[in-house]
Amino acid sequence: MGQPLLHHLQKVSALGIIIAALLPSMASAKAVQLHSPDRQIHIQLTDDNNQAHYQVNFDGKTVINPSKLGMVFKQLGRIDQQLQIVDVTTHSNDSTWEQPWGERQFVRDHYNAMTVKLKHNELVFNVEFKAFNDGIGFRYHFPKQAALAQYTTLDIIEELTEFSLPDAHQSQAWWIPGRGWNRYEYLYQHTPVSKVDRAHTPFTAKLSSGVHISIHEAALTDYAAMVLDQRRDGTFRADLTPWSDGIRVKTKPGFTTPWRTIQIADAATGLLNSDLILNLNEPNQLGDVSWVQPGKYIGIWWGMHINENTWGSGPKHGATTSETKRYMDFAAQYDFDGVLVEGWNIGWDGSWFHNGDVFSFTQSYDDFDLLKVTEYGLKQGVRLVGHHETSGSVTNYRNQMQDAYDLYQQHGVTQIKTGYVADGGDIKRVDENGVVHHEWHDGQFMVNEYLYSIQQAAKRGISINTHEPIKDTGLRRTYPNWIAREGARGQEFNAWGTPPNNPSHTAILPYTRMLSGPMDFTPGIFNLAPEGLDAVNRVQTTLTKQLALYVVLYSPIQMAADLPRNYVERLDAFQFIQDVPTDWQQSIAISGEIGEHVVFVRQNRANNDWYLGALTNETPRSVDVKLDFLDSAKKYQAQIYRDGDKAHWLTEPYDYVIETKAVTAIDTITLKMAASGGTAIRFKAL
Template sequence: MNSTLLDSADSVLHHKPRAILSVLLGALLSGALCLTPSLVQAKQVTLNSPDNQIAVTITDDNARPQYQVSFNDKPVINLSELGLSFISIGELSDQFKLINTKTNSVNSQWQQPWGEQQWMQDHHNGVIATFSDGQYQFDVEFRAFNDGIGFRYHFPKQHQLTDLAINRELTTFAIPEPEKATSWWIPARGWNRYEYLYQKTPVLDIDRVHTPYTIKLDNGVHLSIHEAALTDYAAMTLDQRRGGILRADLTPWSDGVKVKTQAPFSSPWRTIQIAPKATGLLNSSLILNLNEPNKLGDVSWVEPGKYAGIWWGMHIGENTWGSGDKHGATTSETKRYMDFAAASGFIGVLVEGWNLGWDGSWFHNGDVFSFTQSYDDFDIKAVADYGKQLGVRLIGHHETSGSVTNYRKQMDDAYDLYEKNGVTQIKTGYVADGGDIKRVDENGIVRHEWHDGQFMVNEYLHSIEQAAKRKISINTHEPIKDTGLRRTYPNWISREGARGQEFNAWGTPPNNPSHTPTLAYTRMLAGPMDFTPGIFDLAPEGLDAVNRVQTTLMKQLALYVVLYSPIQMAADLPKNYAKYPDAFQFIKDVPTDWTTSIALQGEVGEYVVFARQERGGVSDGRDWYLGAITDDSQRTLTIDLDFLDKNTRYQAQIYRDGPDANWQSNPYDYIVETKHVTNADKLELPLATSGGAAIRFKAL
């Protein structure tokens, strides 16, 4: 028998009392290992989660690296392929045998500098499985947590191999009974990047989809397939081959190559979050736990908080980004917004359209943008100094329109200008059709790349690293999808990466009532989103207009709790908040940084209830907040308040839909009321069609 395999079996037997790993050689007969020559060919290793509910089996059956996953002894991923394919050396798949395993177990805590949860528990069992065909070898590292699994490839330096080009990843995810499994998805490799309304279909009906990709199996188990720690690699989409067989489909460079790399290298983690019900996905910490710890050191300069912005007025046609009589980004208008922000307790004001380039056809030619020269009616030093007097920061904005070479050339000077003026946060934009990111290569030739190809994965991260040198945080719009890198680079404070609020101004169709209850279980599983909630003028052109916000006013409040981001925008115009001061009070009060977050109830695309405990703040972390939203179905929820601290009385400040509320005809019917409660109480919350409820539990 192979000595390395015997060593592996001995290691496993040593750890058997902890249920970390079992190596099965041949067939299991009558509870004993039968090592007959005819059965030694197929080797496999089984990795269990700490609670033993999840089991991952890695095997070389059929002389191919494969894996399968079960949850409570029922398959959630059928036997699926592993491997990589290179242009120079071909596929690492056929005739690759499992030759060695190494195991480990981790149970530790780590602290987020900001986040939806202050303390994170990293509890997993791991194995590194080595496959070889006698000439080449590669490792697959698996980790099994109680909330799912992750695995990644390690390709060591070997046979004088240096430069390598991946033309295919062989990873598949085989979904059991795909004709009975429901899924929620947006198309991949499309012109609008990630900005689509989610579709709900059987797994069999998808073609190529983005991740996170959420699935509900016929037995009720929920899965989310995604990736973690995406650096220097192409993003993974999922391409359905045979029915239910989803292949990892990497986004290519303009020349067709998927990944350009060198040995040794490691891939991002392929992740499968697993939960018996929908809310289990929301309470998962898998993605963050698979990322590297903070590389930036002291990041106390990264500041969560709420902000106002010269932004929504452009979308509804009240202002313009470009110069002229309706120019929004003027010195006087910015000072007016800063007055509003200071009075509301906000940390800053975002200003879009201040820099030269917004006149003319900027959408199709981002080379026109200057990131250091302002329009004549905007004085960056004057507004920054004015904000400092009020305790309000200027929040910067850079729109590249996809011309990343132009941005790269100006980046140092642009970030230096912001640093000089005390700007500590920048919203960056990459508005361009998918596959139309413009770069100029080393030979001066224009190339067009995807937002989620390897080139742009590295370009986005470059901006994060350069900003960090100046203690600046980045909020990326039209981004690469989130894969948990905020743990490693905490100044990557938020991003877009889905259909946001602006589609309600001109989207045709705008976001439907089920959009945000779906985002919670799909896009939000990846990480924070700058959705920009808080629109109070829900239908500027009338309730019958096609483009309008399809929610009640109370649902806009609840979004601040449900859709997590450490920076949240009060997105509407100040004059519209003045019409509903009692409702606006919740936006002023709600924090953006949390000690604890718990998803209490919900179903994908239907409704969701989140409770979050404030970190620090005026209550010293004693206050809790709750947000509940629904789709176009009216429903009444009974909320058990056992998440509240024991031996503490609270004043529940409740903002909820009124009895006649309806998003279509009466979105402004709402009730603000207070009750005294403890953790032994229950609350009934009636939600209107596309309605919501927001509660502050103020500790007494």
Template structure:
């Protein structure tokens, strides 16, 4: 009788006895990830001995196989530690440390098919990444359709957690004004998704190495839970894979303050090393372009009397570029397809045939003789099949004429891309679905074959693939400067104080700063125009990172203010080191960056609609040197509404032991070059 009672008792408590829990910590011990198999596989994150992400579900569901999740138990673990260094051919810094502790957890269930999967965790000092690794097995051994990813990010105290976000799966892709709300009021959002806990800790959820998979958005659930919501194909399937697959990394960057998020290399470290052996042809640089004139109505993309992309106009811009040291001239509207409603002309764009008033051979020869390259442009207007059919010929043409960089565009009215399937049927796909994930990458790989770098507009979000494919040199992926010409409303003063903590955590952005004429439609608070001071426009060259930076305004506006223009001429686009030194999300931010393989440093600081004074330590400077600080800052009476131009340009001798006090006007800024003196 005792034996029978013992057996019954054991059965009743066995789920608790069998539940397993394993942990992995960051190298500095501050981040702890706990993985558990109680009822369903889950994980939690603690930071500095406080909860950051509470117990959150893991798992996958399929169209024709049982769920990987509910009832699975931990059956094996493997551990590893990595501490190495690698170099970026271009970037925010030259040398990157890759230091993490790794835990591979195997979950299994006693059944005949779909009975095992792995989750690999990498825990860095600045956050974590984890991904699913599903081996080939009965039930998951052929073509596989994923219908649900069960991953959750469970945030406690949502009523006390502040979030900065843009809506996902909307008609305008990623080009929305950021909202600032409590997490409880968040709906369906894009990543990077940044939030501040009640205890002041800052986190950002994103993903790394998005290859052959659907982009992850986040859907708000009950309470503070955020669930992975993968962007579907036209037919509702989320992801199509074959046996033995891995997912992208799900990432959580963690910091005690907002500034710490800006100094993270986690996304890059979770991507594979470069697949391009010789990167010497990838050239960080500054450029100008026949572009802003279209946005302010002086020129047109389409042909006619006001056509911007003409041989004579391009040569004029090349003269300006050569005079001031710019390496490229972007020309939009040169090829057949821009007449009429070009944003709905995807079927008729021709990527090798120019309008009669644009002679690509004469233009490129003229520019190369002056040390200036044509920056190419391919606008798909949302028809990627038409582009795919012409893509190789288009790259051949550009390579023939010495073009090294191409800006691509995927404008699509309604927010979806048009493709023609193998049966000739038109299908509509989201920009961040699996189909387009592969299509964007196909473009990058083919461009590399012809030694061309790509600057993608209307892109899929950046997930660090620039490490693997360094010719993916920049993207858009947020509201850029053009919205200040016609955005109604334009970007608010807080916009560029939010971008570094959200969109910019994913990678470089071609924001196209540098507007000098704020009054092309008149000044005022309700006018479509940059809601900034002139000094803030200069600060953007340091704050909003891109290895290709545009001086976006018209040449005459720069030549009318050469003293301020000097900062744009001086500032590099490639950096030895970058350090965020101050900031609060949506309020203000300050970055210091050292020129690549040089001694000079640059600083950019900007604020939102509130004027403020920042006192910044210069301890980032080399302690053995003295510097001439060439300062461009707001004047005493400057404000963005009706006095944006007032600027003080001054010089001071400083060292690493000094600090600078910078008064910033409403939506103002400061830009500084620290020129080494010894």
């Protein structure tokens, strides 16, 4: 087979897409190579020693050392030895697609690709690579074939994919533990790569060469999520989250894995400007999605976290008809789209946290009238944002899901926040025989369960904002009604987290969690220390850093999370929250370092206004920002919300200044940020 393959590889090379050849030192080994369109990224796949290894270079620097590929099946055993490259096909693409909503309206999808056929005895499988200018993706495909004809099912015991990082003791990583009890809700650790144990993705590192990378996955469907398990120093294996019976993935011949992704950039901001994850997902499958509406909401939510209200019934019950109407009045007055109401349905009394079977998703408490509040909201131009907490009892939720979604549809509810509060590994599944099993949030069972809710909601014109979710892998492109997720430590930890989110937390999130997609962080707390500045649990930011979060932490739905009365006390600062949109024409990260600071600018999709959000960790800093992103033919009024001279998150969090100045695209503006401070600017086109 050597001559036909060599002829094919030479033909491919002539196309200028792939360079591939027989390794000269060993006639039996083959290597195929792929470059990104700008030729900065280089991938090589070899079958040296009858094993498949890939390697990735960027700008002449190694970012992934030779790393193993392979699988272990219950039925087939290990598929990582006796491997031979037997064929390669190639293609390239340069197109642009439009997001119905997003951080940018138009996304360029530009890559070179190769599909390599590998043979193991009589079994063949494919590894498909795509090389973009901002990183790579690769995935496995095991087609139906004679060698698998006797198998109706295939059980994956282990995926052997490796990511071997160079210079593990000198390279730096930002990570949270994988497969822990608190799901994804941890403060990030900053350590040498060699000190990482088992980490969730996105997993971000700055290599000793100065190259920044983030390892993640895209298009996670009908498969287990991947965490990274460090074996030898710097060598991480794709550790698939198991079912309760220990099987990693239950599948059948003809399956395709999610994409394994590596975003690559010479600067930290390059990671923020990447579209790799979205581009590796399938296009919109829902058709017309004009009913998916970005916007801003308030909610009966924060009061429960600071113990001013309760989710359960009683004298402090938050989710009452009268309280919802009061919030709707506030929303209408200040131009918010919706009001989230948590705790309206039967089940919140008692030990709901440990017993999700108590929830009804169609029965409300006596003091909450769904019809009255939705009719009232309709008159006010404010929608009710629905809420379903499962407490991890997903079988109970699935049994009621269609009736619950039908009920909301009948009352004009078009967005639902869902919750899966349960310790990691404690999702309750009841099988067809009534046997209870406990699964992980990111195992194959729950991957499919989350997606089922999205598909059922879409049939009814409903969007879903998932809390305690499976991590985002870009499926919002395929299912645009998956409008937001949580999936990290959010604002509520500042109410009771002990410790709360530290000053660097939101300076790390853009480079880690946010690389996967939108987050419902719930920013905008104005009463930063309800129990006093010396309290342990409080918001460790200045007030203007809370404003900056609306630009820095992208979500198409943003919450003004605080109590209405706290906004009334500071209407001057609240104006920015009223003005800032949630749907963007384009977004650009223009300055930043992981865990230190970030500066984002975004252009309103509806007009020529731009918005800037900048924030820093506990270190005060000044950053000069060129305004060359503005339209050179226009003049702008910069409406600036910044830290005052005495501002400090610990002692003077409310010291802020609001000022305006005329600017154009040739100007430079200096951002002066206090300790855990920030700046928010609206550039209003004149």
